[in-house]
Amino acid sequence: MNQSFDTFDTADTAACEAIISSYNTYGGIMDDCPWPSKSMIESLLMAIRNLLFPGYFDPNPIRDIRTTTLETLATIRSLLHTGLTDTRLAKTSGQAHAVVDQFFQYIPTLRSILKTDQMATFDGCPAANHPDEVIVAYPGFWAILVYRVAHFLYQQGVPFIPRVMTEIAHSDTGIDIHPQATIGGHCFIDHGTGIVIGQTARIGQHVSLYQGVTIGALRIPRRGNNANEKRHPTIEDSVTIYARTTILGGDTVIGAQSIIGGNLWITASVPAKSRLVNKAIQ
Amino acid sequence: MNQSFDTFDTADTAACEAIISSYNTYGGIMDDCPWPSKSMIESLLMAIRNLLFPGYFDPNPIRDIRTTTLETLATIRSLLHTGLTDTRLAKTSGQAHAVVDQFFQYIPTLRSILKTDQMATFDGCPAANHPDEVIVAYPGFWAILVYRVAHFLYQQGVPFIPRVMTEIAHSDTGIDIHPQATIGGHCFIDHGTGIVIGQTARIGQHVSLYQGVTIGALRIPRRGNNANEKRHPTIEDSVTIYARTTILGGDTVIGAQSIIGGNLWITASVPAKSRLVNKAIQ
Amino acid sequence: MNQSFDTFDTADTAACEAIISSYNTYGGIMDDCPWPSKSMIESLLMAIRNLLFPGYFDPNPIRDIRTTTLETLATIRSLLHTGLTDTRLAKTSGQAHAVVDQFFQYIPTLRSILKTDQMATFDGCPAANHPDEVIVAYPGFWAILVYRVAHFLYQQGVPFIPRVMTEIAHSDTGIDIHPQATIGGHCFIDHGTGIVIGQTARIGQHVSLYQGVTIGALRIPRRGNNANEKRHPTIEDSVTIYARTTILGGDTVIGAQSIIGGNLWITASVPAKSRLVNKAIQ
Known part of the structure; x- marks a missing residue:
């Protein structure tokens, strides 16, 4: 018992100094949290x-x-x-x-x-x-x-x-909805797990989103030269997007009243009242 | 200090009246929770x-x-x-x-x-x-x-x-499993994140489900005329469904002992012992 | 009031005996938790x-x-x-x-x-x-x-x-990352929901993974004869894998510096610097 407490003290004191040294080397310590x-x-x-x-x-x-x-x-x-x-x-x-x-x-x-x-x-x-x-x-x-x-x-x-x-x-x-995204009223999100809505996405009113939908960036811009650029899609009013469809890009617009079938991967705009259906086993 | 507390009191009292008025207008207050x-x-x-x-x-x-x-x-x-x-x-x-x-x-x-x-x-x-x-x-x-x-x-x-x-x-x-769904014994759900099993789904015994599988509704019925209608699939005994496959519709039946490859979108029945494999990069 | 407490006592005592009997039959009781x-x-x-x-x-x-x-x-x-x-x-x-x-x-x-x-x-x-x-x-x-x-x-x-x-x-x-998986430094996981990294996966340095990516097993081996076999993929250095792509199999290697478009299902190796893009609506 005494032996293990000796081990404890010695080992912890040495570890403590090495860890404090790593705070100096790698940062990640906050004395006065902002x-x-x-x-x-x-x-x-x-x-x-x-x-x-x-x-x-x-x-x-x-x-x-x-x-x-x-x-x-x-x-x-x-x-x-x-x-x-x-x-x-x-x-x-x-x-x-x-x-x-x-x-x-x-x-x-x-x-x-x-x-x-x-x-x-x-x-x-x-x-x-x-x-x-x-x-x-x-x-x-x-x-x-x-x-x-x-x-x-x-x-x-x-x-x-x-x-x-x-x-x-x-x-x-x-x-995962970024607080800067814009989302209109009458929004319906069902089940939800896996949904991502990016920082510069614009989503209209009466939009329905199902589990796993991504409204994301097509390419990740380098930091600094275009961080505030619109890099996420626009979803117009009264659009429904079914499960696990991914829509990418700041220029991509899903026209109003469109219905977008699930499991799709969309990187370009579609006009209003589009009906995009997954080529299912049917 | 006194000034900010004065602000506090006045602002809060005014806000309080407007908020109480909004309870009257929009509801969403529950005096006696059922x-x-x-x-x-x-x-x-x-x-x-x-x-x-x-x-x-x-x-x-x-x-x-x-x-x-x-x-x-x-x-x-x-x-x-x-x-x-x-x-x-x-x-x-x-x-x-x-x-x-x-x-x-x-x-x-x-x-x-x-x-x-x-x-x-x-x-x-x-x-x-x-x-x-x-x-x-x-x-x-x-x-x-x-x-x-x-x-x-x-x-x-x-x-x-x-x-x-x-x-x-x-x-x-x-x-997300609705409590009304029916699921037989020997059920194996792996990883799980993103799985949705709808209200009227029927799932047999010895079924294995991987992450992101949806057993869902093909179309969302209007409330009232067919809310109790079977709108989610039937999965028969000893079926395996791999990751992120979506199976939709109340008439859709996945026959017993089928193996359904991942990332598929299925809106019609398949017979027993089916082998559906995603057209992968292989 | 007395009546309901009588019901309570009798019912609970009977239930208790039946439940204790089920501990003996089905196990799932732990007297001394290890x-x-x-x-x-x-x-x-x-x-x-x-x-x-x-x-x-x-x-x-x-x-x-x-x-x-x-x-x-x-x-x-x-x-x-x-x-x-x-x-x-x-x-x-x-x-x-x-x-x-x-x-x-x-x-x-x-x-x-x-x-x-x-x-x-x-x-x-x-x-x-x-x-x-x-x-x-x-x-x-x-x-x-x-x-x-x-x-x-x-x-x-x-x-x-x-x-x-x-x-x-x-x-x-x-x-969901298994603790036995190997993952190099400079790892970037964005959003994350739905990611699965299996037990024998090997992931290099500077790898980026987006939501819903699976690094999984192609077939589930039977227990005992090959449980320690490598059954999950190898992802080499500086690979990016976009949302909801599934990569399976212990022999599958994604070559260094590859970019793998989202929503793909991959069961075979691809060489270094591959560019796999989902056939999107574009």
């Missing part, structure tokens, strides 16, 4: 979910909606304000409060858009028995909710936090 | 897992199996009874107890079926060193376990809870 | 992450790097030592300490390799604004980090723990 922790961003998302859909997720019953709402707003303000000042985006506390104020003012609009996503999902999925099931049990709805929150904060110039939010949703659902 | 929380359903699933495989997941060693089992049964009864009365399925406490009793009586049968799934997985995956590894570390086994629990409760008419159970497994594993 | 719990392995992984990238994940600021490092090493030693003696790999406490010592000595080398993976990811993904984003928000980097830890322990002969580690990463990211 962003909020992932667990803090998760808490923020849970509070935002309670604000958007009170009573659906919080085990405590609502007794007085005004008190509940003010308490939830206070939680969100505290977390988001701390997150913003931690990331040093906001030079002053007042700037951070201004971002929070803008977010709070956006909530009714956000709720109206999410209502369209919820109903598009309910209408699109015969397995749903009630619209409330969409709110509680549909991964596509959770992914789009998180995306819409992250997209708004991204547009306000908030760094880092939106990207971690969408990555939390990606881990929960297998749906 | 279902158990997701975290409660997760606790229920963990307790069921401890009942099915005692000692594998619970960090506490089993001292007396009779005491341990009775305690686990009491936990499950309490959670499931509360869940059932919360969902208002059960008009009386006695009705809820009857559902729990039926579930408890099903446990030995469920354990015998899961044994066939466990051995099919062990036999199918050369990377598994011991059948116990399947219980602890195979996502396909966890997904099929949760499906079999959810399917039984679904058959007893339990609303909502089974669907949330399979969605928890979907989030954990990327495998 | 491996550490999944939650313990998760704690171990979190401590290893804090050691590899101090300050990035731990909410507590680093005050004195020497103290912080020694504390983290002590946590890892305690968890890994317990895990090793629990799995009965280590016949003596000293043997377990020796494995921990080897792991600690490997940390600087591991950090140097992870630096190459981090920079390959940053260079490969124009959406990343800073290399630190890769450490905190890229699922591919988390999957490769966990794989590299698991692979080292696997090489030291540690049973069970490495496989559970990679399965934890699989659940988090949808990326």
